[in-house]
Amino acid sequence: MSIGRDGSLPAANPAARPELVRGAAVASSLLLILAGLLVIFYAPADSVQGVVQKIFYLHVPAAIAAYGAFAAVLIGGLVYLWNESAAADRLARVAAEVGLVFTTVALIMGSLWARPIWGTYWEPADPRLVSTLVLWLIYAGYLLVRRIAAPGRQASRFAAIVGIIGFIDVPIVHFSVSWWRTIHPPVEAATPAALPPAMLLTFAVSTLAVLLLAAVLIGFRYRLEALREQLRAAAQA
Amino acid sequence: MNEWMRGREFLRVAIAVARKDLRSEVRSRELLPALGQFAVLALLIANFAFDLEAGGPRIAPGVLWLTITFAGLLAFGRAFSGERDQGSLEPMLLTPASRAAIFLGKAAAAAALLAASELVMVPALGIFFNIPVLSFALAATLALATVGMAGLGCLFAAIAAQTRARDLLLPALALPLWIPFVVVGGRAVQVVLGGGGEVSGALALLADFDILFLVVASLAAKFVLDD
Numbered sequence: 136m137s138i139g140r141d142g143s144l145p146a147a148n149p150a151a152r153p154e155l156v157r158g159a160a161v162a163s164s165l166l167l168i169l170a171g172l173l174v175i176f177y178a179p180a181d182s183v184q185g186v187v188q189k190i191f192y193l194h195v196p197a198a199i200a201a202y203g204a205f206a207a208v209l210i211g212g213l214v215y216l217w218n219e220s221a222a223a224d225r226l227a228r229v230a231a232e233v234g235l236v237f238t239t240v241a242l243i244m245g246s247l248w249a250r251p252i253w254g255t256y257w258e259p260a261d262p263r264l265v266s267t268l269v270l271w272l273i274y275a276g277y278l279l280v281r282r283i284a285a286p287g288r289q290a291s292r293f294a295a296i297v298g299i300i301g302f303i304d305v306p307i308v309h310f311s312v313s314w315w316r317t318i319h320p321p322v323e324a325a326t327p328a329a330l331p332p333a334m335l336l337t338f339a340v341s342t343l344a345v346l347l348l349a350a351v352l353i354g355f356r357y358r359l360e361a362l363r364e365q366l367r368a369a370a371q372a
Numbered sequence: 373m374n375e376w377m378r379g380r381e382f383l384r385v386a387i388a389v390a391r392k393d394l395r396s397e398v399r400s401r402e403l404l405p406a407l408g409q410f411a412v413l414a415l416l417i418a419n420f421a422f423d424l425e426a427g428g429p430r431i432a433p434g435v436l437w438l439t440i441t442f443a444g445l446l447a448f449g450r451a452f453s454g455e456r457d458q459g460s461l462e463p464m465l466l467t468p469a470s471r472a473a474i475f476l477g478k479a480a481a482a483a484a485l486l487a488a489s490e491l492v493m494v495p496a497l498g499i500f501f502n503i504p505v506l507s508f509a510l511a512a513t514l515a516l517a518t519v520g521m522a523g524l525g526c527l528f529a530a531i532a533a534q535t536r537a538r539d540l541l542l543p544a545l546a547l548p549l550w551i552p553f554v555v556v557g558g559r560a561v562q563v564v565l566g567g568g569g570e571v572s573g574a575l576a577l578l579a580d581f582d583i584l585f586l587v588v589a590s591l592a593a594k595f596v597l598d599d
Contacts, residue, residue, distance in 0.1 A: 265551075265555075272548040273549065275544070276548060279540075279541060279544050280535075280545070283535045283541050284531075284535045285535070293531045293534075296531065296592045296595055297545060299592070300588060301548075304548070304551075304552070307581065308552055308555070310552075311551075311556050314555075
């Protein structure tokens with residue numbers, strides 16, 4: 136049985152408390168609307184790139200959310216290998232799905248941004264672009280392991296290994312491509328320090344909104360998985 | 373048992389496992405002929421699929437890397453599927469031998485088999501694309517890349533072998549993680565086949581990758597083999 140290995144029922148976990156997740160969902164919806172309004176009406180157009188630069192307000196937060204989700208996969212995997220906690224495994228599983236969604240968003244947004252600015256949808260010399268695609272591929276493989284391995288201990292263990300090694304691989308891909316060559320705009324252009332206050336505020340709100348949305352999705356999926364496991368255990372009992 | 377004794381025991385197990393795998397390949401002669409054949413066929417396909425007017429030295433590095441990665445999938449996929457089919461892995465795991473040593477032994481044998489197929493691949497590349505391939509830098513690049521790719525590849529082969537649809541899982545897991553080797557090794561092969569130049573930076577990087585991934589993979593092997 137996969138539930139209660141750590142002695143607690145899934146519903147006892149604060150992350151699975153429905154009213155908390157529901158409240159966060161309402162908050163993230165409101166924040167997303169506010170962020171959208173700020174991006175369209177408040178944030179000034181970039182002096183060089185024009186209105187295209189506004190993709191930044193969704194692209195970068197989505198990438199941050201994806202990395203956050205994959206960090207949760209890493210931590211969940213490590214904890215699972217350490218003590219076989221069902222909750223840690225469940226967190227890793229749902230975070231991988233949500234991370235993959237946000238990586239997809241970041242990739243598509245980045246590609247659409249690259250087209251008018253660099254003149255190409257895809258630039259193999261850019262370390263961030265390549266490492267994000269590899270990230271996507273690794274965690275797609277992670278979900279494939281989940282699907283193909285025998286459900287239960289085997290799938291959880293194997294997926295934990297893939298999640299951990301995948302996380303280690305991504306900075307190495309980034310590093311090897313920067314070693315190879317780079318034409319990406321210098322990192323300074325994207326750091327908050329160089330942004331005027333109006334852009335900074337818009338970026339802060341949209342980042343908060345997107346991160347909260349990712350957390351809400353993880354919370355909903357976590358609860359759903361916990362309930363599903365409870366149901367399965369009840370059916371077996 | 374002190375540290376030194378334990379290290380010697382580890383090495384002894386790894387070498388014994390590697391020798392076992394290589395001996396079984398020498399006796400059955402299944403994988404090596406298939407790998408050699410695959411290498412020549414892949415190069416022959418590339419010979420016609422690429423426009424050779426663009427210049428052999430410009431195309432050959434890409435062809436070599438495509439062939440190596442897919443030959444690697446073939447070679448490493450066999451490392452654990454045979455054991456799985458014959459149920460011979462379980463008795464080995466019942467011995468007190470360290471899992472990491474067993475894993476590294478199998479990875480070493482798989483790396484040796486891929487390296488042997490590269491001994492067919494590289495001269496064939498030279499002939500098909502009419503380029504000089506005899507170079508120490510090329511051999512060093514391929515040797516270093518093969519070792520690290522074998523470490524990662526065998527770990528995922530061990531995972532894939534224990535699941536259904538094993539041949540589906542190995543490429544999906546191994547290929548993305550091999551990208552650093554392809555990026556750095558690809559550049560080094562381009563430099564070497566493009567007329568030479570400095571590759572010591574690339575070789576040092578590949579050696580770093582090897583150490584990192586061999587350590588990580590042998591740590592992970594405990595969790596993968598114990599299932």
